[in-house]
Amino acid sequence: MNYGVYGARKVHAQLHREGHQIARCTIERLMRITELAGVSKRKGPKTTVPGPVRDRPADLVQRAFTASGPDQRWVADITYIRTFSGWVYAAFVTDVSPAAS
Structure with a gap:
């Protein structure tokens, strides 16, 4: 189960573990076509933006x-x-x- 958070790299690794031979770029393309995207780590607040x-x-x-x-x-x-x-x-x-x- 990936709970809808896997990106192309993790999907590729999981499929490879299951014995499927598919290129990562193909997974990336298919995910882009179907508008699937992995969850990114949220970045923290931007704290060091000095003013003029x-x-x-x-x-x-x-x-x-x-x-x-x-x-x-x-x-x-x-x-x-x-x-x-x-x-x-x-x-x-x-x-x-x-x-x-």
Whole structure:
């Protein structure tokens, strides 16, 4: 059973295992004619598409992510987590002050 997800490569391999001699290009052509297509892995969200330089905010900390005390500098990040029901977005905001000794 392929549950309707096999592409031409997997169909070709399965038919070959069953003893049928058929070229993969023939399978590709027949699948194209009958409008059959395998299921592709979904790609994740496109996360690194920078805007034009003129539209970016200024780097106010000059990439210096340190601070001598609390509440002086905060940083943020976002990550994408794939789940069975779709994508979940998690955002984090952190104070960069040094840890207490």
